[in-house]
Amino acid sequence: MDRTLLHGLNEARASRRGAVTVATERHGVQQLLLEGEIPGDALGQAAGKALRTGKASSVEIDGETLFLNAYVPPVRFVVIGAVHITQALAPMARAAGYELEIIDPRGAFATPDRFPDVTLHAEWPQDVLADDPLDAYTALAAITHDPKIDDPALIAALQADCFYIGALGSRKTHGRRVERLTEAGFDDAAIGRIDAPIGLDIGAANPAEIAVAILAQMIAAFRRRGSESAR
Amino acid sequence: MVHDSSARSHDPLTAAEDWLAGGRKVALATVIETWGSAPRPAGSHLAISEDGDFEGSVSGGCVEGAVVAEAIEVIETAEPKVLEFGVADETAWRVGLSCGGRIRVLVEPFG
Numbered sequence: 379m380d381r382t383l384l385h386g387l388n389e390a391r392a393s394r395r396g397a398v399t400v401a402t403e404r405h406g407v408q409q410l411l412l413e414g415e416i417p418g419d420a421l422g423q424a425a426g427k428a429l430r431t432g433k434a435s436s437v438e439i440d441g442e443t444l445f446l447n448a449y450v451p452p453v454r455f456v457v458i459g460a461v462h463i464t465q466a467l468a469p470m471a472r473a474a475g476y477e478l479e480i481i482d483p484r485g486a487f488a489t490p491d492r493f494p495d496v497t498l499h500a501e502w503p504q505d506v507l508a509d510d511p512l513d514a515y516t517a518l519a520a521i522t523h524d525p526k527i528d529d530p531a532l533i534a535a536l537q538a539d540c541f542y543i544g545a546l547g548s549r550k551t552h553g554r555r556v557e558r559l560t561e562a563g564f565d566d567a568a569i570g571r572i573d574a575p576i577g578l579d580i581g582a583a584n585p586a587e588i589a590v591a592i593l594a595q596m597i598a599a600f601r602r603r604g605s606e607s608a609r
Numbered sequence: 610m611v612h613d614s615s616a617r618s619h620d621p622l623t624a625a626e627d628w629l630a631g632g633r634k635v636a637l638a639t640v641i642e643t644w645g646s647a648p649r650p651a652g653s654h655l656a657i658s659e660d661g662d663f664e665g666s667v668s669g670g671c672v673e674g675a676v677v678a679e680a681i682e683v684i685e686t687a688e689p690k691v692l693e694f695g696v697a698d699e700t701a702w703r704v705g706l707s708c709g710g711r712i713r714v715l716v717e718p719f720g
Contacts, residue, residue, distance in 0.1 A: 379637060379717055379719055379720070380719070380720050381626075381629050381719050381720065384622065384625060384626055384629070384719060385626060387622060388622055388623060388626055391622070401639070401641075401715065401717075403641070403689070403691050403715060404689065405689060405717075406637075406689040406715065406717030406718075407637075407717065433650075433651070433652070434640075434641075434650070434651040434652030435651065436641065436642065445639075445641045445715065447639065447651075447652045448652065
């Protein structure tokens with residue numbers, strides 16, 4: 379591997395950008411493909427699949443065996459709202475391999491007693507996210523039911539192109555949200571990226587079941603991102 | 610913030626870049642294929658410096674010693690090499706994977 383290629387790979391990883399390296403057994407790593415610049419040819423398709431699955435594999439292209447290694451940034455899972463659903467969601471997400479972090483400016487909700495071993499920010503979303511911006515490898519679930527808290531986070535998530543954006547609330551609540559986001563300048567395609575009502579439709583009947591629905595929807599969005607069946 | 614700070618200090622690719630910047634020669638070992646119950650998945654890295662420092666893992670400890678020795682040779686010849694490790698009695702290697710798995714490891718120098 380060329381050292382400038384190593385530097386480019388490390389830069390991509392530090393900036394949470396997906397990357398794929400292409401190697402042959404005879405010559406080692408020959409090529410670095412960065413997310414957003416992946417070509418549409420056979421190699422690019424294989425690289426896209428590697429990024430989606432996060433798995434390294436060998437592929438045969440033009441009679442040559444190529445080893446593709448995928449470098450996928452770790453998922454950041456931000457939940458707006460230190461509510462009952464979040465109490466069920468935190469341990470479930472951890473069991474599935476996703477650490478979540480909670481933002482809720484209401485200090486009575488965001489307490490370590492209610493959320494042991496979870497990263498908690500008892501601050502407004504816009505303040506937390508200004509210091510630690512969202513990105514394409516972030517999932518955001520806004521579940522406070524309070525537009526004052528949820529809306530700034532949803533706007534930040536749309537601007538950052540988060541791979542998953544979910545918002546709690548009935549269709550009626552979401553209708554009013556759509557009006558507010560339209561007024562804020564977002565078009566239908568952007569607003570359509572918000573999954574609302576939040577969660578896979580499994581008929582969830584209590585906070586823990588809603589947590590299951592949210593977690594499953596977030597995982598589906600992550601594993602299918604960039605593929606045609608994404609949504 | 611919570612994600613990378615502790616992992617980063619034990620990151621083989623970061624270590625490799627640091628060693629290169631310090632003027633040392635470095636090789637990178639990468640698991641390119643696994644069979645059975647291999648301890649580390651394909652894509653796992655072990656970085657090795659010419660003086661035998663290493664960071665990362667290709668097998669969770671079973672074969673790292675042998676990989677480090679081979680890597681120092683790869684640094685000298687500047688030619689990539691593929692190593693294969695399996696159950697001890699199935700290979701010419703004196704080290705093996707006690708778990709019964711088999712792995713192939715690509716060792717390449719940094720240019």
